[in-house]
Amino acid sequence: MNPPDVLQVSCVQMHWAKPLERNLAMTLRFIREAAAEGSRVVCFPEATLTSYYFPYLITLPREQVRAALAEVQRAAQEANLWVIIGTIEATDDRFLNLAHVINPAGEITYQYAKVHMAGADERKYCRGGNKMAFFEIDGIPCTLVICRDGRHPELYRVPAMAGAQILFQPSCSSDSLEAVHWKRISGRAQQPAGPNSAIYHCVANTVGTSPDGAQTSSGQSYIKDPTGLPLAEAGYYEEGIITATLKLDRATRYYALDSLEHPPFMKLYWEQIIAEMKRRADEKPE
Numbered sequence: 001m002n003p004p005d006v007l008q009v010s011c012v013q014m015h016w017a018k019p020l021e022r023n024l025a026m027t028l029r030f031i032r033e034a035a036a037e038g039s040r041v042v043c044f045p046e047a048t049l050t051s052y053y054f055p056y057l058i059t060l061p062r063e064q065v066r067a068a069l070a071e072v073q074r075a076a077q078e079a080n081l082w083v084i085i086g087t088i089e090a091t092d093d094r095f096l097n098l099a100h101v102i103n104p105a106g107e108i109t110y111q112y113a114k115v116h117m118a119g120a121d122e123r124k125y126c127r128g129g130n131k132m133a134f135f136e137i138d139g140i141p142c143t144l145v146i147c148r149d150g151r152h153p154e155l156y157r158v159p160a161m162a163g164a165q166i167l168f169q170p171s172c173s174s175d176s177l178e179a180v181h182w183k184r185i186s187g188r189a190q191q192p193a194g195p196n197s198a199i200y201h202c203v204a205n206t207v208g209t210s211p212d213g214a215q216t217s218s219g220q221s222y223i224k225d226p227t228g229l230p231l232a233e234a235g236y237y238e239e240g241i242i243t244a245t246l247k248l249d250r251a252t253r254y255y256a257l258d259s260l261e262h263p264p265f266m267k268l269y270w271e272q273i274i275a276e277m278k279r280r281a282d283e284k285p286e
Helices: 020-037 062-079 120-125 147-151 154-162 177-186 254-261 264-280
Strands: 006-015 041-043 082-090 095-102 108-113 135-137 140-144 166-170 174-176 200-204 215-217 222-224 230-233 240-247
Touching: 006 020, 006 200, 006 222, 020 041, 020 062, 020 240, 062 082, 062 095, 082 166, 140 154, 147 154, 147 166, 154 254, 154 264, 174 177, 177 215, 222 240, 230 240, 254 264
Parallel strands: 006 041, 041 082, 140 166, 166 200
Antiparallel strands: 006 240, 082 095, 095 108, 135 140, 174 215, 200 222, 222 230
C-alpha cells in the first residue's frame, strides 16, 4: 500500500501537573475528539499520563501506569487512529521519559526515550535514551523528539536525511514563571524544525501551574508547515486540541538532504550515522 498524499493530524494541549486518573480521562476524551474531527494521528504532550510533576509521579506504581497505557491502547483501537502518548516510568536504573506510538489496532509499534534531560528533577530521577526516533505512520517516515531534545537538531535532522517527513514533539516546557515568560516572548520554548530541515513539525505542549504555584508552562502548541509557517496554533493557558492537514509532498527535506551532500567529506559519516540509527530503531528503551 502506498503512503497517503495527505495526513490529518491533531495535537493536544493538556495540564502537566494533574493526577493520573484525571490525565487518563482527558486523554480518552481527546482521542474521541480527534477521531470525530477525522484525524488519523493524535499527539499528546510529554508525560501525558503520569504528569511531569516529579513529587507525584515518582510515587506511581509501574503497574498503574501500564494499566492506564493499556486503556489508551484500547481507545486507539476503538477510534481507529494513531496515538502518540507519553509516560515517565521506573526501571531498574532510574526513570525513563517515554513516548509510545500506538497504531490503529491498539498495538505499541514504537517507543522512544528522551535523550536530553531538562530541569533539576528530571536530571535527578531520569536517565537518557540511546537512539534517534525513526518509524512509520501509514507508510510515512516520521521522527520524534521530546521537549528539550528539540534544541539538539541532529536528533531530527538525521532522521530527515533518512526520509522522515514529519517531526512530532511531545513537550512540557514547565519552568519558573519568569523563565516561561521569557520563553514566550523569545520563541525559545519549541524552535521550529521547518526552516532548517523542510519537514512538518507537530508540537503538543502543556499548560497550567504546579500544585505549589512555583512553575507554569508556556502552552503554544502548534502544527507548522515545512516552511515554518503555522497551520494551527494553541494559546498560552487553555487545554484543547488543534488540527491540520499535512500535504506530504511539501515536506521535501531539502535542507536536511543538502546537509547530507555538503560538505562532501561529511557524507560518509552521515551515512554511517543513518545506518546506525536504523539499526537501533526497533530497540526497546529499558
